[in-house]
Structures are given as structure tokens and as C-alpha cells.
């Protein structure tokens with residue numbers, strides 16, 4: 001992706017983003033991003049390109065994405081990299097899925113801290129989907145505390161695969177979290193003008 005395309009997608013991301021005031025507080029409304037054909041066309045290459053920094057960084061062999069938005073952005077990025085995609089599920093949302101309860105298909109599991117999102121989250125993925133020899137790039141729309149990305153990194157480590165970092169649209173992480181997890185973002189949260 002050329003510099004111009006990267007600048008263009010960042011511009012469109014800002015233009016189609018909205019902070020919405022609700023009775024529960026101010027929330028980021030990302031629906032304008034997915035509705036915009038140009039954002040959708042440019043996001044995969046833009047997220048894939050983040051990982052090539054610094055130049056010479058070995059390419060990922062697989063992309064992973066956490067539900068919900070990672071299931072959209074991960075495949076867009078994987079398509080551009082020419083690799084496959086692994087869905088990382090939230091365990092409490094998979095309780096009705098018999099495939100997640102198959103003893104012959106063991107799961108990698110990792111928990112966030114218990115105070116995260118009022119009680120903690122357990123992330124799961126089938127163990128057979130990545131392992132030694134793989135470099136796993138996590139793709140997401142937003143990173144803040146890094147709790148979910150850190151849980152995925154532990155799953156990747158347990159599998160024997162290598163961690164290739166996180167490519168994200170909005171990096172709202174503290175610098176020490178970003179450095180520890182290898183986060184690269186298209187925009188910082190501060191770039192999303194509150195008055196947009």
C-alpha cells in the first residue's frame with residue numbers, strides 16, 4: 001500500500017467515525033466505517049502493511065481475530081497477506097456450540113484478569129489451528145488495556161507459535177502496553193476528533 005492510500009484510509013476513518021452521547025455515556029460509533037466502501041477496500045491492505053514495520057520483519061503465516069470486530073477485520077487482512085485466518089471466540093458465547101465441547105478437539109484457552117469487563121473473559125481457539133513454525137498476527141479494531149490481546153499472546157505462546165504483534169485500527173493503549181504486545185495502529189484515539 002502506498003503512502004497515499006494509507007493517508008486516504010486514515011482520512012476516511014476520521015471522516016466516518018462518530019462519538020455518540022447516550023444515557024450510558026459517550027461511545028465510539030464505528031458503523032460508519034463498515035458502511036464506507038472505500039474504508040472497506042483500503043482497510044485490509046492498510047492493516048496488513050502495518051506489520052511490515054520495521055522493513056524486513058518476517059511475514060505472518062496466519063492472522064487471528066477476536067470476536068466481534070476481529071472476525072471482520074482479520075479476514076480482510078489475511079486476504080491481503082495471502083494467509084489463513086483463525087477465529088478467537090469468547091467462551092461464554094460458545095456454550096451452545098457442540099464443536100467447542102468436543103474432547104477430541106482440544107482448545108487453547110486464556111483468561112483476562114478477573115476485573116476486566118466485570119468478571120473477566122476467557123478466550124478460546126482450537127489448538128490444531130496454529131503451532132510451531134507459525135507467526136500469528138492479531139488484528140482488531142481497537143486496543144486499550146491490552147487484556148484481550150495479551151490473552152491471545154499467551155495462547156499463541158502455549159501453542160509453540162511465534163507472536164507477530166497486533167495490527168489495529170485505533171491504538172488507545174499506553175506505550176508500555178503497546179511495546180510489550182507489538183501494537184501498530186492506523187490512528188491513535190486522540191486523532192479521532194471528539195467534535196467530528
Ligand SMILES: O=P(O)(O)OC[C@H]1O[C@H](OP(=O)(O)OP(=O)(O)O)[C@H](O)[C@@H]1O
Pocket residue numbers: 066067068069070140141142143144145146147148149
Ligand atoms: O485492549 P482491551 O482493553 O482488551 O480492549 C480491546 C478489546 O475490546 C474490544 O472488544 P469487545 O470485548 O468490546 O468486543 P465486542 O464487540 O464483542 O463486545 C476490542 O474489539 C478489543 O478486542
